[in-house]
Amino acid sequence: MKRLMLIAVLAFFPAGLLGQAAPAVRSGLPALTAGGYYSNFYSDYNPVHLSGAGVYVDWNLFGRLGVEGEARWLRFNQLGGSYEDNYLVGPRYSRRFKNFVPYAKFLMGAGELEFNSGYGHGGYLALVPGGGVDYRLTRKVTIRLIDYEYQFWPSALGGGFGSNGLTPHGFSFGAGYRIF
Numbered sequence: 197m198k199r200l201m202l203i204a205v206l207a208f209f210p211a212g213l214l215g216q217a218a219p220a221v222r223s224g225l226p227a228l229t230a231g232g233y234y235s236n237f238y239s240d241y242n243p244v245h246l247s248g249a250g251v252y253v254d255w256n257l258f259g260r261l262g263v264e265g266e267a268r269w270l271r272f273n274q275l276g277g278s279y280e281d282n283y284l285v286g287p288r289y290s291r292r293f294k295n296f297v298p299y300a301k302f303l304m305g306a307g308e309l310e311f312n313s314g315y316g317h318g319g320y321l322a323l324v325p326g327g328g329v330d331y332r333l334t335r336k337v338t339i340r341l342i343d344y345e346y347q348f349w350p351s352a353l354g355g356g357f358g359s360n361g362l363t364p365h366g367f368s369f370g371a372g373y374r375i376f
Contacts (some may be wrong), residue, residue, distance in 0.1 A: 233250050
């Protein structure tokens with residue numbers, strides 16, 4: 197009888213240890229998602245829609261409130277060699293409804309503009325309200341269904357080379373992977 201009890205304890209003891217360890221390890225880390233996307237933007241400098249690729253990182257620090265950082269390179273459909281790049285970071289607020297995660301964000305950073313025909317390059321402050329909807333496909337994979345940004349570059353040179361600023365705006369879609 198003692199042997200049977202000893203075998204039962206030894207058989208179930210390791211399973212109990214494994215059952216307790218995994219949730220304790222995962223519970224304290226804020227969600228970090230990294231992804232990529234394709235964008236199509238109206239440049240506001242030229243009468244064209246520039247498109248290109250980008251990357252983003254979402255870090256949900258306090259439940260619904262987090263931080264988003266992104267970099268975008270709009271290099272396709274250039275007119276006269278002009279293109280735009282963005283390097284932005286700022287707060288993001290999201291709320292989950294089943295697998296859909298709508299969000300609002302306000303990013304700030306650099307808007308880079310290469311002028312037509314090699315006239316020069318400018319780097320400007322970019323203030324960027326935006327929002328969109330992510331779809332949680334699995335626990336780790338998120339589809340960025342739509343992301344819209346309306347950018348304000350208050351000190352950028354306009355199309356007539358006056359200092360009236362620029363307002364590029366456009367849409368993005370892509371996918372992300374939850375790292376932890």
